[in-house]
Amino acid sequence: MSKKDESAAGLYSYPIRIHLFVAIVSFVLLLGISLGFFHYQKITKLIVDDAQTMFDRAAQDVILKFEMAYHPVTTTVDLLSFSGLLSASNFEERIVYLEQLDSVLKTKPELINMLVGYANSEALILRRTDNDNARKQYDAPANTAYVIDSIETDTGVGILERYFYDASLTRLDVKFLEQTTYDPLKREWYEAALASDSLITTNPYMFYFSGLIGITVAKYSAKDDAVIAADISLDSLSNTLEQSEVTPGTQLYLVDSENRLLASSEHEDFVLSSSLDVTKIKSIKELDNPILNRIIKGEAEYSEAGNFFQVTGNDWLAAARNADLSDSLRLRLLILVPTKELLFEALVVRDQSIFITILIIILSIPAALFIATKISNPLKVLAAQTSRVRRFDFSKPVPVKSFILEISDLGHSIQLMQDTIHNFIEMINAVAGEKDFERLLEKITSDTIQVSSASGAIVYLLSEDEKILKPSCFMTHDGVRPNQLNDVEVESDALLRESVQSHQTKTFNIGRDIKLGNNDADQKGALEVLDALGVDELKVVIFPLKNRQFEHIGMLCLLFDPLTDSDAVASAEKLDFVQAVTGFSALTIESTQMVEAQKELLEAFIKLIAGAIDEKSPYTGGHCQRVPVLTNMLAQAACKSDDDRFASFDLKKEQWEELHIASWLHDCGKVTTPEYVIDKSTKLETIYDRIHEIRMRFEVVKREAELTYWKAIAGGASEEALKPALDQELAALDDDFAFIAECNLGGEFMAPDKLERLEQIAKRTWLRTLDDRLGVSWEELQRKASTPSSSLPVKEPLLSDRRDHIIEREPSEYEDPDNPWGFKLDVPEHKFNRGEVYNLSIGRGTLTDEERFIINNHMTQTIIMLSKLPFPKQMKAIPEIAGGHHEKMDGTGYPKRLHRDDMPVSARMMAIADIFEALTASDRPYKKAKTLSEAIKIMGFMKQDNHIDPDLFELFLTSGVYRQYGDQYLKPEQVDEVDISLYVGK
Numbered sequence: 001m002s003k004k005d006e007s008a009a010g011l012y013s014y015p016i017r018i019h020l021f022v023a024i025v026s027f028v029l030l031l032g033i034s035l036g037f038f039h040y041q042k043i044t045k046l047i048v049d050d051a052q053t054m055f056d057r058a059a060q061d062v063i064l065k066f067e068m069a070y071h072p073v074t075t076t077v078d079l080l081s082f083s084g085l086l087s088a089s090n091f092e093e094r095i096v097y098l099e100q101l102d103s104v105l106k107t108k109p110e111l112i113n114m115l116v117g118y119a120n121s122e123a124l125i126l127r128r129t130d131n132d133n134a135r136k137q138y139d140a141p142a143n144t145a146y147v148i149d150s151i152e153t154d155t156g157v158g159i160l161e162r163y164f165y166d167a168s169l170t171r172l173d174v175k176f177l178e179q180t181t182y183d184p185l186k187r188e189w190y191e192a193a194l195a196s197d198s199l200i201t202t203n204p205y206m207f208y209f210s211g212l213i214g215i216t217v218a219k220y221s222a223k224d225d226a227v228i229a230a231d232i233s234l235d236s237l238s239n240t241l242e243q244s245e246v247t248p249g250t251q252l253y254l255v256d257s258e259n260r261l262l263a264s265s266e267h268e269d270f271v272l273s274s275s276l277d278v279t280k281i282k283s284i285k286e287l288d289n290p291i292l293n294r295i296i297k298g299e300a301e302y303s304e305a306g307n308f309f310q311v312t313g314n315d316w317l318a319a320a321r322n323a324d325l326s327d328s329l330r331l332r333l334l335i336l337v338p339t340k341e342l343l344f345e346a347l348v349v350r351d352q353s354i355f356i357t358i359l360i361i362i363l364s365i366p367a368a369l370f371i372a373t374k375i376s377n378p379l380k381v382l383a384a385q386t387s388r389v390r391r392f393d394f395s396k397p398v399p400v401k402s403f404i405l406e407i408s409d410l411g412h413s414i415q416l417m418q419d420t421i422h423n424f425i426e427m428i429n430a431v432a433g434e435k436d437f438e439r440l441l442e443k444i445t446s447d448t449i450q451v452s453s454a455s456g457a458i459v460y461l462l463s464e465d466e467k468i469l470k471p472s473c474f475m476t477h478d479g480v481r482p483n484q485l486n487d488v489e490v491e492s493d494a495l496l497r498e499s500v501q502s503h504q505t506k507t508f509n510i511g512r513d514i515k516l517g518n519n520d521a522d523q524k525g526a527l528e529v530l531d532a533l534g535v536d537e538l539k540v541v542i543f544p545l546k547n548r549q550f551e552h553i554g555m556l557c558l559l560f561d562p563l564t565d566s567d568a569v570a571s572a573e574k575l576d577f578v579q580a581v582t583g584f585s586a587l588t589i590e591s592t593q594m595v596e597a598q599k600e601l602l603e604a605f606i607k608l609i610a611g612a613i614d615e616k617s618p619y620t621g622g623h624c625q626r627v628p629v630l631t632n633m634l635a636q637a638a639c640k641s642d643d644d645r646f647a648s649f650d651l652k653k654e655q656w657e658e659l660h661i662a663s664w665l666h667d668c669g670k671v672t673t674p675e676y677v678i679d680k681s682t683k684l685e686t687i688y689d690r691i692h693e694i695r696m697r698f699e700v701v702k703r704e705a706e707l708t709y710w711k712a713i714a715g716g717a718s719e720e721a722l723k724p725a726l727d728q729e730l731a732a733l734d735d736d737f738a739f740i741a742e743c744n745l746g747g748e749f750m751a752p753d754k755l756e757r758l759e760q761i762a763k764r765t766w767l768r769t770l771d772d773r774l775g776v777s778w779e780e781l782q783r784k785a786s787t788p789s790s791s792l793p794v795k796e797p798l799l800s801d802r803r804d805h806i807i808e809r810e811p812s813e814y815e816d817p818d819n820p821w822g823f824k825l826d827v828p829e830h831k832f833n834r835g836e837v838y839n840l841s842i843g844r845g846t847l848t849d850e851e852r853f854i855i856n857n858h859m860t861q862t863i864i865m866l867s868k869l870p871f872p873k874q875m876k877a878i879p880e881i882a883g884g885h886h887e888k889m890d891g892t893g894y895p896k897r898l899h900r901d902d903m904p905v906s907a908r909m910m911a912i913a914d915i916f917e918a919l920t921a922s923d924r925p926y927k928k929a930k931t932l933s934e935a936i937k938i939m940g941f942m943k944q945d946n947h948i949d950p951d952l953f954e955l956f957l958t959s960g961v962y963r964q965y966g967d968q969y970l971k972p973e974q975v976d977e978v979d980i981s982l983y984v985g986k
Contacts (some may be wrong), residue, residue, distance in 0.1 A: 016379065020372035028364035030387040032357045040971055073111060074199050075227065076104050076215050077230050082730060085116060085124075086224035091150040091161070094124050098169055101126050102146070110240065112214070113207070113231035117184030121158060125149040125209070137210065140164050142173045149209070151180060158182060182208055184227070189216035193227045201329035204262060207231060207275045211281060213271050215262075215329065215497055234271075237263035241333075247341035251291065253334040254323065259958040262331070289320070291336055311780055375404060405563060440589065441473035442480060444556070449475060452578050454558040456533060458485070459545075461554035463591075466490070469554070476533065484532040502544070505579060509562075511537035529559065543579055545589065553589065599609045606664045609671070623917060628663035630913035630965050634952065635659055635906070637959035645951045649905060654874040659906050660879035666910055669861030677854050683839045683846045684746045690836065691744050697798050698737045703764045705729050736761045740799070746846040755841055762799035762837050769793040780804065803836030821867070823860055823895045828853050859886050861896045877904060885910040900949060915948065923973055931974045932966050940983045954984050 016511045081088075085097040094116070094862070101114050105128050114126040127147045127842040129135050138147045145167040150159045160180035164172040187208070192200045198531045202216045214236070218229035242265045252265040260281040261270040270287070272280040284292050305880070323333040343744070380402065391743040445457045456476035460469040471485035490619060498506065510526040530538060539560040547553050558578065607625075635656075636645045651659065670678070676687045684690040710728045713719050743750070769792055773784055783804035809831040817824070828850045833839075842848060847855065863883035871878055884907030887893030900908070919938060922929035936957070956962055957980040966975045 016371075016372070019374060021368050024368035024371060025365055028368070032361040032364075035357055064834045073108055073230055073232065074201075074217050076108060077219050077228055078199055079447075080104070080228045081219040081221045083228070086118075086221045086226040086228060090152065091124070094150070095148075095163075096163070098146075098148075100127075102169055105146075108230075110232055110236045111230050112212070112233050112236065113210075114631065115184070115189075115218075115227075117187070117227045117229070118189045119185070119225040121153050121183050121185055123149070123151040123182070123184040125151075126546050127210070138162070138164075139175075143167075144172060150181060151184075161655040166454045178802045189218040190227050193229070203256070203279075203329065204234060204260075204271075205279045206276055207233075208276065209528040213274055216692040234263050235267070238267045241265040242267065247337055249338040249341045251334075251336040251981045253284075253292070253336075255284065255332050255334060257332075259329045261287060292334070297676065302397075304877055377409075378404075386445040438473075442475065444589075448558065448578055449477065452558050454541075455538075455561045456559040458529070458557040459554060460488075460557065460561070461545075462490075462552055466552070472554070473691065474532070481532060485528050504544075506542045508542070509537065510539045510540055513537075533559065533561075535561055541578075606661055609665065609668050623921060624664065624667050624918050626921070626969060627666060627913050628660060630917055630961070630970070631659065631663040631906075631910050634909045634913060634956055637911070637955055637961050638905070638952075641955060641959065643955070646955065658875045658878055658882065661875065662878045662906065663910055663913070665862070665866060665878070666882040666885055666914065667862065668865055668882075669858035669859060669863075672861045673854060673858050677847075677851050680846050680851065683842050684744050684836065685846070686834060689744075689975070691741060694740060694799065694836070694938055695737065698733055701764065701798065702730055702733050704767060705733070732918060736764075740840065743840045746842065747844070750841060750843050758799070758837065758840055762797050764798045765795040766798055767793050768796050778972065783807070799836045799840065801833075801837050805834040805836075805838070806830050807832035807834070821860070821863055821896075824864075824897045825860070825895055826853075856886070856894050860884060863895070877906075880904060881906045881910065884908075885914045887911065888947040891951055893947075905952070908952055912939070912948055912952055915942070916956075916962065916965075920966070920970055920974060922974070929971070929974055931976045932962060932970070933976050933978045936962065936978050936980070936983065943983065955983055 024161075080100075083097060085094060085100070088094040088097070104114065105111055105126070112128055116124045125148065127134075127138070127149075129138065129140055130145050134140075135142070135144050136179050138144075140147055141164055144164045146165045146169075148163040149167065150161045150163065152161075153159070158180045160177040160182070162175045162177055164174070166172055174913050188205055189200075189202050192202055197220075199217060201220045202218070204213055204215055206213055210232045212231075212235070214231055214233035216229050216231050218227050220227045237254055241263055250265065253261060254263040255261055261268075262281065262284050264270075268287075270282040272282055272286075274280070317337050317339055319336065321333045321335065323331045329403065408914070441459050445459055448454070449457050456474070458471055458475075459473040461472045462469055467490055469488045469490060471487070474481045474485055510530065512527070512530060522666070529540075530536065539562055541558040543556040543558075544552060545554040545556060556578075594635065635651060638649045639651060641649075676685070678881065679685075682689050682691065684694070693907055705726060709722055712722055739754075739757065740761065745971055771789075771792065773781060773789065776784070783806070787803050807830060809827070809829070815823075815825055815827045831854075832850050833848055839848060863879050866879035866882055869878075883895070884898065884903050886896045887896065887903055887907070889908075891897050893898040916935055916939065919930045920932070921934035939948060939953060941952050943950050957978075963975075
């Protein structure tokens with residue numbers, strides 16, 4: 001374009017602010033004038049057309065309020081007719097139902113009295129006294145809430161007693177008014193109820209005691225031969241009508257079937273005369289009301305629908321509605337509403353709409369100028385940015401903020417172009433140098449969001465069977481969003497299934513109104529993403545992640561909000577950049593996954609062994625799982641301690657892994673220990689408890705004694721002479737067996753006198769008549785063959801140590817003093833000695849020396865097993881750490897008899913953890929769990945005996961590790977106070 005053309009164009013070009021201003025003001029002016037004229041015409045017509053509809057709704061609302069107030073009264077009386085109150089025979093039985101009646105009166109403010117009339121002329125009358133006038137009428141105390149009249153006829157005449165109660169149903173006073181002429185059987189409500197099978201409502205009449213005029217709802221109970229009733233005063237009906245007024249000028253009247261006026265919203269008194277016998281009520285004709293007179297004269301017929309008519313120059317709407325309380329009292333509600341009051345708001349709206357239209361036109365001028373300026377200013381900034389890009393100046397980018405999506409996207413696009421090359425180099429370096437898998441995924445996701453200007457991104461990794469996609473990292477501009485997405489089955493999600501099958505970048509639209517598959521399951525994954533971001537629609541760009549074999553390992557999903565990211569998702573340059581980065585990231589993820597998989601496999605294998613050991617016997621419980629926790633706590637305390645004794649103790653990441661594995665596998669040798677030895681809870685127990693055999697022998701001896709006794713009697717001996725001896729012998733046998741059973745349970749010490757008694761009992765014999773070599777295993781038969789067979793029958797001792805009780809030991813390499821592992825073991829002569837006397841003579845606990853050796857043998861097996869595993873160089877100390885937790889600082893431990901300085905600190909830590917866990921464990925059936933103070937006390941003695949490391953034990957106390965573990969893993973009753981000053985520094 002020439003300079004002349006540019007000059008000519010400039011004469012006719014104006015800033016966009018001017019164009020926008022003129023357009024907005026013109027549009028608002030035209031729209032305001034059109035809407036104002038239309039609203040005035042339309043609202044004026046609607047006011048007239050809708051007046052009758054509004055009145056009908058108002059009338060329906062009034063009748064609904066009336067029914068809601070009084071229909072529950074009839075329901076309540078109906079329900080109370082089944083109450084036990086009607087069958088009560090005196091005041092004490094009837095007053096039990098006071099709370100029930102109180103609840104009724106509180107929830108039914110329309111009721112003033114509740115009455116019960118009985119067939120014997122007795123009555124109970126409950127009155128509400130919620131004002132001073134009512135209290136004064138009955139001479140009641142100041143805070144009286146209820147006055148209860150009880151009329152009883154025990155003496156043949158009605159005796160009235162008046163009781164006064166406050167709001168909390170506490171009796172305040174009682175007055176004995178003696179004889180009364182009141183007889184419920186002669187009252188109108190009682191007679192009407194007696195003559196009907198259902199609820200009745202009386203005509204207006206004077207209440208006997210209060211003198212008020214009202215109606216009564218009552219029902220007769222044939223079962224109890226009594227009537228329950230509730231009084232409603234005409235004033236209550238008027239109050240209800242007053243509260244139901246539609247407008248200030250509304251007039252409401254309640255009339256009966258004879259057009260007698262019962263109540264009105266104006267509280268007019270319609271009673272002409274009243275006595276206990278006759279009550280006369282005004283009719284509509286007798287009331288000087290011009291509106292009602294017009295209705296009666298037929299000038300304005302009232303019906304179920306509202307009708308217009310004029311009285312004294314005003315427009316009125318009138319209607320009548322049925323308001324029956326029961327079948328016996330047919331009532332109608334007359335509703336009169338001034339038309340102007342009913343439509344007041346509509347008329348105000350018409351006038352306000354005209355005013356608001358004018359005001360909008362006036363305010364649109366500055367608003368239009370403001371909007372035009374807000375739109376044009378970002379465009380000026382973008383023009384300057386584009387000029388710098390043309391000069392290849394990418395420094396100092398200025399962010400563009402605009403409420404217009406296109407302008408905002410354009411600003412983001414320009415800024416993205418400036419950052420592309422720099423971000424690419426930074427992302428490659430960051431991804432290549434990250435070793436932690438989770439941080440690697442977060443870094444990839446975060447940088448991809450930043451480069452692509454997406455709203456969010458998700459990294460899905462494919463499971464090994466390629467059936468499940470796991471959302472491994474979900475991130476938005478706000479950061480990582482953990483646990484917001486669930487695993488997705490590839491076959492159940494149409495979007496992800498298509499992406500997995502494809503090797504190309506895919507772009508999808510997902511939304512709540514967009515169908516992705518043939519069923520709801522295909523939509524599930526997409527809906528989770530929409531819910532997580534709180535949007536209804538997203539654009540999704542999916543980049544496949546492939547390993548070195550070009551196999552899918554997952555996908556990277558970029559999420560774009562169509563309202564804010566439309567330009568970003570359309571940028572081919574950004575998508576190409578992301579695709580290049582994801583290719584390198586996929587290879588890094590694959591390598592990291594391989595390393596993590598190896599670690600997870602090792603971790604799972606370790607926990608598998610530990611779990612199997614704990615499951616093997618209830619006597620070890622969760623020991624293998626809790627010792628690692630306690631060891632880790634103590635190691636962390638040592639690392640954090642500023643004590644000079646632990647100044648050089650610090651674990652690197654590899655050493656933490658080494659300690660973790662060693663602590664989890666510290667008892668792996670227990671897989672070789674027989675369960676019946678680990679679980680031995682009594683001295684005679686092997687695979688089963690042999691106390692049952694000995695019990696049966698005692699039973700046989702007792703039967704032999706009884707048989708000898710009866711044989712002697714049959715031979716002519718005196719029963720009286722032999723019976724004491726028999727009883728004495730049987731009692732002695734019972735006592736001997738009880739002693740044997742007590743010995744079988746084990747204990748802290750077998751005194752010499754107990755051992756001597758055990759030998760004496762063992763010498764008693766019993767008669768065996770069956771061959772004990774029949775039906776036994778080949779192995780046991782070989783042991784029995786070492787002794788000659790006895791001819792039957794044969795007498796045998798009750799308890800014995802036989803040759804076949806001995807199981808010989810096979811020679812083993814690790815029992816050699818020169819074994820390659822350095823074990824120093826005191827090996828028992830036999831593998832097992834199951835002699836009955838031998839086992840019952842155990843001094844402490846339930847284990848023989850042979851069995852204790854087998855238990856301790858798990859340590860040697862742990863070291864042997866771990867030594868055979870090809871641990872990496874940085875974990876070579878695992879067998880030494882895991883196998884040293886039974887060693888003692890004085891060199892008397894097991895299995896190598898190491899001294900303190902011969903053991904690594906980690907092994908000494910594990911020894912403390914192993915002992916403390918065993919003392920406090922509550923899942924060991926053979927012992928009661930120790931409290932913290934009891935366990936620390938025992939370990940204090942072990943410290944004095946140089947069995948555990950004194951420095952680590954003090955750290956265990958001063959750091960609070962014992963308490964921290966107790967709070968997390970012990971029962972509340974085990975966690976007591978410990979005075980650590982008794983064990984620290986001594």
